[in-house]
Amino acid sequence: MELNGLFTIFDSIQKEKSTDMKLPFALAKRFVAAESFEETVPKIKSINENGIKVTLDLLGENVADKTTADETVEIYLNLLNNIHDAGLKSTISIKLTMMGLDINKEYCKENLFRLLDETQRLNSFVRIDMEGSDYTQGTIDIFKEAFQKYPKSVGVVIQAYLKRTKKDIDELAELGADIRLCKGAYSEPSTIAYQSMPEIREAFKEYAKILFEKTSFPRIATHDDELIEWVKTYTSENSISKDRFEFQMLYGLREDTMKEFAKNGYNARVYVPYGTMWFPYFKRRLMERKENIFFVLSTMFKK
Template sequence: MLRSSFLWLSEQRSIFEFIKRNGLARRFASRFVAGETLDHAMTATRELNAKDISVSLDLLGESVTTPEEATGARDAAVAILDRIQAVGVRANLSIKLTQMGLDLDQALAAANVTAILERARAHGIFVRIDMEASEYVQRTLDLFHTQLLGAYGDLVGVVIQTMLRRAETDVEALLAARARVRLVKGAYQEPDSVAFPAKRDVDATFASLSERMLERGNYPAFATHDERLITHVKRYARAHDIPAERFEFQLLYGVRRDLQEQLRREGYNVRVYVPYGTEWYPYLMRRLAERPANVAFMVGSLARETFGRRAS
């Protein structure tokens, strides 16, 4: 109930305009978002790199409404690649197809992504296409298989959400194509017709697909904070003599920093997804939906702030 409320809120633009002006919400967002500018994101990247943790940078923004916004997002993505190259940080890029114009014109989105990948190839930087709500999955995978994978190979990867019933079929097709896959549970509100309503099915699918990806995948990424699933991946890899260099764990900026550092200390490759930008509201709402305790934290901060103000 709480989860679906936050996921509904994530789509309400008018509420964003209100929340954006709220100091507490902005401060709370700063826990999950590295800042509003690329400079802020670079500072966060350097801090993570100093702990021997890699980064995937994400300029927040999705579902653009004009072609100009889409080309603006493309140019911003190219600028991120240039900065990664110039500064020499250990980072790659994550992008969303709706930010590139998928809702407006599929050809425009494809052209924007191709422009980004051309620059990525020039710099030798990997680009991940994030996966969005289920209505975009087929179009994302079609574009990936038909236009991106053949042309850019190991420089481009995609994401599979284990909450979707189709995940197994999609993973098999991607394994057969030697594609690079990030496995996640899925962050969007989906109907039971396309998604497993029970969390245990989402988790069981994650566990079983992670095994196939460990055995046959092309440097798979396991993106979760779920310690039971992380332990499952580690145990399976050990039991099947799959070296730690053949895969990576990925976690979100500001979530389980202790676990990020522990995994790295244990010798696993760890990458943190670092979002930044002014369009942080839908991303923040999805993070709140994932963990009700975050809401309590936010309310607690509000109470402390109010109390503090009265006391001073």
């Protein structure tokens, strides 16, 4: 079956009102830790036991009304406290569209600041994920204001595939912001984003160099061996010690590599998504790599 055909079926099942028609979580469990925080805790503990930190992501995006956005902030506030009380080595990653970016920028900022007050109090950290290009400017604007007020509690993400990143990275690195560098996960047109892997990799390396030079603790988020090997060589040749940066990977991918990193003295952090609204995240992971699709199809036919 064509991939798009498969997604059309998945999409229509997911939108179906009847709970009987919901896609089974078993499909997503390769990439999503669990549907609730309680079920996610043992998985975080086991990752932490291997010397690897976590950033926890409550799945969801594009909240359209203030009631839901307010509820989401409450959930995040509880989450920060629950992580703290459980003694987990975990920060959180959030999406501004879950906190009202589609509704009103000022309102979204107020929600973020409410969350950052508590983050600061608990000595924790919030990473603002980067979403599709419609949100890049809004996210950077809000991040810059947040960073001024809460410099130790908030960081942002930069996507190497976007052509505008050349300018953004200079500005953010100059501020000394805490940046996660990734390739970018959304489908963007060639007018604004590089499409070929060699170009994206070259951009990634150029931006990583800027982060190593100008920021105190870059976060390198990739599963790509070429980039990982390049980072190891670049840092060792430029006397950048292993404790001055961090490798990040997604839950369910390359677990052995992450354990190797930790064993060899590199900082390693796994992005752990959980929650019931896993479909868009799951779809992005399938689109990225055909091996992921074969894995999911095989789970569909297993008991």
